[in-house]
Amino acid sequence: xxxxxxxxxxxxxxxxxxxxxxxxxxxxxxxxxxxxxxxxxxxxxxxxxxxxxxxxxxxxxxxxxxxxxxxxxxxxxxxxxxxxxxxxxxxxxxxxxxxxxxxxxxxxxxxxxxxxxxxxxxxxxxxxxxxxxxxxxxxxxxxxxxxxxxxxxxxxxxxxxxxxxxxxxxxxxxxxxxxxxxxxxxxxxxxxxxxxxxxxxxxxxxxxxxxxxxxxxxxxxxxxxxxxxxxxxxxxxxxxxxxxxxxxxxxxxxxxxxxxxxxxxxxxxxxxxxxxxxxxxxxxxxxxxxxxxxxxxxxxxxxxxxxxxxxxxxxxxxxxxxxxxx
Numbered sequence: 668x669x670x671x672x673x674x675x676x677x678x679x680x681x682x683x684x685x686x687x688x689x690x691x692x693x694x695x696x697x698x699x700x701x702x703x704x705x706x707x708x709x710x711x712x713x714x715x716x717x718x719x720x721x722x723x724x725x726x727x728x729x730x731x732x733x734x735x736x737x738x739x740x741x742x743x744x745x746x747x748x749x750x751x752x753x754x755x756x757x758x759x760x761x762x763x764x765x766x767x768x769x770x771x772x773x774x775x776x777x778x779x780x781x782x783x784x785x786x787x788x789x790x791x792x793x794x795x796x797x798x799x800x801x802x803x804x805x806x807x808x809x810x811x812x813x814x815x816x817x818x819x820x821x822x823x824x825x826x827x828x829x830x831x832x833x834x835x836x837x838x839x840x841x842x843x844x845x846x847x848x849x850x851x852x853x854x855x856x857x858x859x860x861x862x863x864x865x866x867x868x869x870x871x872x873x874x875x876x877x878x879x880x881x882x883x884x885x886x887x888x889x890x891x892x893x894x895x896x897x898x899x900x901x902x903x904x905x906x907x908x909x910x911x912x913x914x915x916x917x918x919x920x921x922x923x924x925x926x927x928x929x930x931x932x933x934x935x936x937x938x939x940x941x942x943x944x945x946x947x948x949x950x951x952x953x954x955x956x957x958x959x960x961x962x963x964x965x966x967x968x969x970x971x972x973x974x975x976x977x978x979x980x981x982x983x984x985x986x987x988x989x990x991x992x993x
Contacts, residue, residue, distance in 0.1 A: 669743045669757070669772045670697035670858040671828050671845065675836055676736040677894035678852030683733045690731070693857060693866040694724035694740055700772075700858060701744035704756040708768030708830050709735040715766040715832045717758055721750040737834040737892070741770040746959040748793030755793050758830075761800040764808050766832040771796035772858055773824035773843045774959055781820055799827060811899035814839050814887050818901045824963060826858070838888040841903055843963075847880040847888075854880070854890060934958045938965055947975050 672693045674686060681689070694705060706719030711732040720727060724742050731738065741757035748755030758768040778798040781787075787801045799817050806813035809831050818825075818839050826843035830836050838845060838856075846860040850872070857863040860879075867873040880896070882888055885903040890896055931952075938948050943965060951961050951974070964971040 670700035671741055671770050671772050672697050672857040673739040675854040675890055679736055680852035683731055687729055687731050689870060690738055691729055692869050694742060696862045696866040697742040698724050701742040703745040703750040704743040706741045706757050707738055708758040709738040710832055710834050711735045715768060717760055717768055719756045721753060737836055739768060739770055739828050739830045747795050759797055759800050761804050763804050767809055767829055769800050769829045772826045775821055775823040777822040811887055815901040834892040836890045838882055840882050840884055840886050842884050845882050847882055849878045849880055850875060930958050934961055941965055
């Protein structure tokens with residue numbers, strides 16, 4: 668589980684000091700969804716700048732240049748790709764006519780399959796999210812059409828943000844959340860309303876009038892440098908559970924090793940504190956769910972219940988159970 672956040676000051680109503688303060692507070696609130704790495708992307712003097720480090724947000728010293736008025740951020744909880752190797756952290760840089768930066772919240776399940784099918788060159792980047800960059804680069808342009816192409820290739824959970832070198836900000840929403848507010852002259856966004864509201868309260872901005880911009884699953888939203896919003900759409904296929912079940916119980920063995928014992932203990936403590944029982948968590952692990960996927964389910968109790976019921980249903984059917992375990 669990771670977090671996205673950012674600022675689009677399209678009327679330059681905030682000073683560089685105010686922007687830095689806002690993003691510093693917002694990134695620290697996002698630590699609830701990841702402390703393994705923190706990254707920012709922005710344009711300055713006609714150049715795309717990406718500043719990321721394998722540290723928690725509160726340890727980052729952000730110093731924005733005066734002309735950086737559109738900033739994209741990400742805090743990471745590592746699931747694939749060691750955060751100590753900084754190339755695995757978000758945002759990622761790409762080139763499709765324009766240079767762009769991309770950040771992702773979620774888990775992509777078919778990244779290896781896509782890379783093999785499209786014969787993408789090895790980059791040394793181990794993070795599943797990077798396949799989105801490769802798909803956009805394959806199309807050679809940044810547009811609603813290329814983002815639709817990218818999103819419809821992927822299977823998994825996702826919420827993408829993309830910033831191009833002309834300071835257009837794109838949101839590509841699957842089923843992972845995003846909260847986007849418009850104040851007078853600027854937008855601010857984060858992964859959840861709770862994170863955003865907490866940050867605005869600490870900044871003393873929660874009482875200022877603002878509009879809650881709705882971004883729904885299957886939406887592609889572009890906010891231009893002048894603040895104008897355009898929308899398009901893609902067909903979002905929510906078949907992640909099919910992918911998870913197809914991987915089978917054999918995957919579970921690698922989560923019961925010494926390296927993951929601490930993470931397992933953390934997710935178990937968190938789950939029980941939220942009212943879930945240990946049996947259900949163990950059942951998910953046995954069926955191949957990793958800890959990040961389990962944490963996503965904890966935030967969606969209805970889907971959690973549906974998945975547990977589906978697993979138990981398979982257990983009652985010997986033929987289906989045998990198929991999963993074979």
